[in-house]
Amino acid sequence: MELKIDEISSCLELPSTTVERWVRQGRIPVKMIGDTCLFSDTALRKWAEEHNLPYHPPGEQQQEKQEETSENLADAIGRGGIYYHLSGQTVEEVIGEAVSAMKGIESESDRQALYESLVAREQMMSTGIGNGVAVPHPRTPLSQTGIPTQIAVFFLDRPVDFKAVDKKPVYVLFVLVAASSQQHLHLLSRLSYCLRDATFLNLLSEVPAPETLITKIVEFEARLSGGEG
Amino acid sequence: MEMQMLHIFRNTPLGRETLLESAYFCKRLDILPVVYVPAYVKFLMYFENDVVQVDLDGSYLRSPDTARDHVVEIVESMGLPAPKFLELKHFTASTLPDIPVDYDFMCCPRSITDMSSKIGLGYIGPRVRRIVQNARFPVYIPSAVFKPWQSLAVMFGGSANALKALKLGIRLSRISGFPLDVFTQEGRRKRKDYEDIIDSEGLGVEMDKYVRRWRFFESRSFAENLYEIPHDALIVLGAYGHGLIKELFFGSTMETLQTVSPNSMLIVGPNYRASV
Amino acid sequence: MDDRLLLIAFGAAVGVCSGLAAVALSHGLVFMMENLSVFRDYWWAFVLPGIGMAASSLFLEKVVREGAGHGVPEVVYSVSRHGGLLRLRSSFSRLISNCLTIGSGASAGPEAPVIISGASIGSNISRLFSLNERQRVTLVGCGSAGALSAIFNAPVAGMVFTIEIIMGEWSAGNVVPIAVASVAGAQVTRLLQTHQISFTHLRFDVDVTSTLAAVGLAVLTALISVLFARSLRYSHHISEKITLPVWVRALIGGCMVGAIGLLLPGVLGEGYHSIQQMVEGAFAPGLALMLLLVGAKIAATALTLGWGGSGGIFAPALVIGSFAGLMYHRFIVLLLPGFSWVDEGCYALLGMAGVISGTMHAPLTGIFLIVDITGRYETILPLILVSALSTTISRVFEPASFYLRELVQKGQYLKPRTDAKVLADLSITELVEKDCKTVPRNMLLGDFIKVVQDSHRNHFPVVDEQTGEFQGMIHLDDIRPYLLDSLMYETVFLEQVMQTEVETVDIHEDLSEVLDRMDANGLFSMPVVSSSRFVGMISKATLLDKYRHELMVQTMH
Structure with a gap:
């Protein structure tokens, strides 16, 4: 095979100066003419294996790692859904109702597991973050269950006392389920960015239609990523 | 100022001109001069596939007490920060130091082994040639008297080395802002062929952006046409693009040019890696 | 062609050439001795070695301008640091100067000169054929082995000396070509040389x-x-x-x-x-x-x-x-x-x-x-x-x-496969991590915190936005106390919190020196600064990674 020095060094994930030096020193089965490298694919693959080095010839698809933090709120809510008129009176009732309403949970045992972990988390410390909003979530990611990452939004008929930090009763829940802690933190930070904003809270208090809420969230997220870049 | 240029200082009036040339070059291209004030008459340069021994002319070792002051004075007069002095680290033998070869440029007079009386047109010393052949860096051969150049002239004959020279010319023009002229002597190949070479290398955009004009010489010999190169241009050219033996028999651009033109030259050897 | 066979073939050729060099030297010595022996009995014969040595040193200094020592250390130096590159002139210069020295009666041996000649022949043959450094080093060894075994007519000693002193390591890739060269050198000497030191007829009963x-x-x-x-x-x-x-x-x-x-x-x-x-x-x-x-x-x-x-x-x-x-x-x-x-x-x-x-x-x-x-x-x-x-x-x-x-x-x-060799081979350029974001000195702390959020590093180089010159470093620890103090966000510039007394590394520095400095100052990473521009960071973590790769590549062939 024939490759340029830069290409071959990216195949081996090494700086080109290192590859060039190894060629010069005769430590790697590659011959160089000018800046073109000649080598046999099988010999180099074997060599890379022996020396514990990565080797991805061009053409061979490199497994792209899924960017876990690229998830955004609107998609997560799209998966979780927006629900109205929850009628529970206590924390447990509300959570129980919410969990049984959530779509995208396939087995009953998963549903049960989610319910238990949400309640356990509430008992430890309330997820009521103030201004009538609560963000119930499991303490550790429920990766052993098949529940996909999602946020489900629930509007309550009657505000319930969640023992929130500001003692205000809660009228809206964002149930956050994530497959990994990174996604959990990522989504939570985005959500908290929205919830710190007065206009967003005003919108929530008006119990908006699903489309309105999603549009608003997309708008906020655009602002967030605009600020980043 | 990430690029560095090696200069071997000769503490004589001739050496002053050479250092002025280097300093001007560094100033224009934002390069840090690294100056070696020779402490021994010999040194070795270990390249990838060759070791070159340079035996300096005795005048390089003259008046070592004033050498460093002179260097600082000359370099600073050009508005550059104080130069870096090369401190010898490795020795093949106690009086035979090794000089590192990982610089971006090196300044060589036409001959570094011979007495200064030999330096003139039509002669490039054998050591300088070997350095050009082996070096990863382009070699800057200054003219005998300092003259600030105001433009760049690339000799482009279509070979692989000429392409490298062209890329280097474009890069220098980009950094320095000086206009770039390209000169081509038409031989068997025609204008169209040369343009095809440029396109296949993907240099079209850069050519349009940086090249002031591209002169094709159609009639007369190359030596005669060299009068067209501006007197205040730095000539950039490739050497040994066709292999040493072939060039010895059939002559080369470098040979013709260095006998005819007194301009400063920047010579790109076969081991130079070019990028625009 | 297979690498090993190729080296064996080249090794034999180099062995023959260096054997010839050795034979030439010993013929030269015999010639000198025979012609000068007539003067030995005069009272002024003591100046003979003087004249010989003067001629020898003039030849080395002025004619071939060798400028180096007696041979073996130069070969070892070139093998250990420059992949066995030796000058062409070394392939004959010491033979002549040595002939003048010993021939005139001064006390020295002909072995170092033939070793460097043989080594230089090997080095230049591999240069001619553009062989790589590993092959070149082997051929340098072949030259030395061939020469030594020829001058002594001692093939095993030639081989063993080369491996013990010149190469510094036993490896399968080296030993075979060197053995072949040794045999070739000894064979040349046996064919062309009629008088040799040999004590084969002696018997000793050791009790x-x-x-x-x-x-x-x-x-x-x-x-x-x-x-x-x-x-x-x-x-x-x-x-x-x-x-x-x-x-x-x-x-x-x-x-x-x-x-x-x-x-x-x-x-x-x-x-x-x-x-x-x-x-x-x-x-x-x-x-x-x-x-x-x-x-x-x-x-x-x-x-x-x-x-x-x-x-x-x-x-x-x-x-x-x-x-x-x-x-x-x-x-x-x-x-x-x-x-x-x-x-x-x-x-x-x-x-x-x-x-x-x-x-x-x-x-x-x-x-x-x-x-x-x-x-x-x-x-x-x-x-x-x-x-x-x-x-x-x-x-x-x-x-x-x-x-x-x-x-x-x-x-x-x-020595091959040692810490020093690995460190000497790795250069700062190969180790420098370039994914560091520089921040301008006039940046506000508040803006900097946003930069920190997007970065996965703890070190931030501070540069001057006009000249691009490196000013200092900020480590996350430096801003930690002010991290939650929003009043500071708008009032503190980075130049006020950065560390200016920073140990920096030049891109041309030797890695072993850099590591010594890191150890001396208890640092885990250092900024690489080349002519006051920030180039990147060098850290012990990446170094370990590269060091292991390098060691593996150097120890397994």
């Missing part, structure tokens, strides 16, 4: 007492080796202080050697003739005279090599060794006359092995050289004993082999 008595000889030879190595250096040191031109120095040194030679002619030249006599038991002088001879030979060699002559220490070490062996034999016979001792020739051989092993720290070379030139194994037991002990004892006084001493002192000796 237990003689073997035990060899322990004493080991101690003696070790001490003599140390004395020899030190006087060589001392003499060199003295001559360097003299400000005369090199050839005048050589002339003076040579005349002194000649003067010693007038009194004791046995110390002149390379001395193979005296060795022959001693081993065969035909050497008359008594104990006191032997002691004098040992001293005189050491002095003559030190003067020759230190003052501008060209040659090696191999042959003088053999001569000194056999003098010492004989001296020791006389001494024990005098002390314990009742025992039956082995022939004095055997002790001469043991003495040679002892001094060779002691000066060069190469016990195997000592053992195999004697086995090679006698062609017999009868003496092997005391031989091993003397060589091993002599090396061990002289190591107490001299930290490194005579050949490597200077390189080791300057830290230039890089």
Whole structure:
């Protein structure tokens, strides 16, 4: 095979100066003419294996790692859904109702597991973050269950006392389920960015239609990523 | 100022001109001069596939007490920060130091082994040639008297080395802002062929952006046409693009040019890696 | 073509060429000796070595402008640091200068010159064929082995010496071509050379007492080796202080050697003739005279090599060794006359092995050289004993082999597959991490915190936004106290919190020095700054990663 020095060094994930030096020193089965490298694919693959080095010839698809933090709120809510008129009176009732309403949970045992972990988390410390909003979530990611990452939004008929930090009763829940802690933190930070904003809270208090809420969230997220870049 | 240029200082009036040339070059291209004030008459340069021994002319070792002051004075007069002095680290033998070869440029007079009386047109010393052949860096051969150049002239004959020279010319023009002229002597190949070479290398955009004009010489010999190169241009050219033996028999651009033109030259050897 | 076969073929060719170089030198020496012997009896013969050494140093300095030492250290240096690159001129220069030196009667050996010639032939052949460094180093070894085995007609010794001293490692890739070259060199010499040192007709019956008595000889030879190595250096040191031109120095040194030679002619030249006599038991002088001879030979060699002559220490070490062996034999016979001792020739051989092993720290070379030139194994037991002990004892006084001493002192000796070699091969350019974001010095702390959020690093280089010059570093620890203080966000500029006293690394620096500095200052990472521009960071974490790769690549072929 024939490759340029830069290409071959990216195949081996090494700086080109290192590859060039190894060629010069005769430590790697590659011959160089000018800046073109000649080598046999099988010999180099074997060599890379022996020396514990990565080797991805061009053409061979490199497994792209899924960017876990690229998830955004609107998609997560799209998966979780927006629900109205929850009628529970206590924390447990509300959570129980919410969990049984959530779509995208396939087995009953998963549903049960989610319910238990949400309640356990509430008992430890309330997820009521103030201004009538609560963000119930499991303490550790429920990766052993098949529940996909999602946020489900629930509007309550009657505000319930969640023992929130500001003692205000809660009228809206964002149930956050994530497959990994990174996604959990990522989504939570985005959500908290929205919830710190007065206009967003005003919108929530008006119990908006699903489309309105999603549009608003997309708008906020655009602002967030605009600020980043 | 990430690029560095090696200069071997000769503490004589001739050496002053050479250092002025280097300093001007560094100033224009934002390069840090690294100056070696020779402490021994010999040194070795270990390249990838060759070791070159340079035996300096005795005048390089003259008046070592004033050498460093002179260097600082000359370099600073050009508005550059104080130069870096090369401190010898490795020795093949106690009086035979090794000089590192990982610089971006090196300044060589036409001959570094011979007495200064030999330096003139039509002669490039054998050591300088070997350095050009082996070096990863382009070699800057200054003219005998300092003259600030105001433009760049690339000799482009279509070979692989000429392409490298062209890329280097474009890069220098980009950094320095000086206009770039390209000169081509038409031989068997025609204008169209040369343009095809440029396109296949993907240099079209850069050519349009940086090249002031591209002169094709159609009639007369190359030596005669060299009068067209501006007197205040730095000539950039490739050497040994066709292999040493072939060039010895059939002559080369470098040979013709260095006998005819007194301009400063920047010579790109076969081991130079070019990028625009 | 397969790499190994290719190297074997090249190795054989290099072995033949270096064998030819060795044969040429020994013919040259014979020619010089024969033509100059007529002058030996005149009273002014003592100037002959002076003239020879002056001519030799003039030739080296002015004609070929060699400017380097006696050979072997240069080969080792080039193998360990520059992949075996040697100058073409070295392939013949030392042969001629050595011929002038020894031919005129100065005391030195022809081995170092042939070794560097052979090595240079190997290096230049591989350059001609654009072989890579690993192959080139092997061919340099082939050249040295071929030359040494040809000059001694000792193939095993040539091979063993090359591996012990020149290559510094045994590896399957090297040993086979070097062995082939050794054979080729010895074969060339056997075809073209009619007179050689060989003691194949001698028989020694070594008994237990003689073997035990060899322990004493080991101690003696070790001490003599140390004395020899030190006087060589001392003499060199003295001559360097003299400000005369090199050839005048050589002339003076040579005349002194000649003067010693007038009194004791046995110390002149390379001395193979005296060795022959001693081993065969035909050497008359008594104990006191032997002691004098040992001293005189050491002095003559030190003067020759230190003052501008060209040659090696191999042959003088053999001569000194056999003098010492004989001296020791006389001494024990005098002390314990009742025992039956082995022939004095055997002790001469043991003495040679002892001094060779002691000066060069190469016990195997000592053992195999004697086995090679006698062609017999009868003496092997005391031989091993003397060589091993002599090396061990002289190591107490001299930290490194005579050949490597200077390189080791300057830290230039890089044994293959060692920490020093790996660090010397890795350059800062290969290790620098360039994914560091620079921040301008006029940035507000509040803006900086946003930068921190997007970065996965703890170090932030601060630069001047106008000139682009590096100003200092900010570590997350530096801003931690103000992290939650929003008042500071809008009032503090980065230049107020950055550290300005930062240890930086130049891109051209040696990695080992950088690591020493890191260790001395307790740092885990340092910024790389080239002519006041920030280039990247260098950290011990990446270094470990690259270091392991490098070590793996260097140790497995």
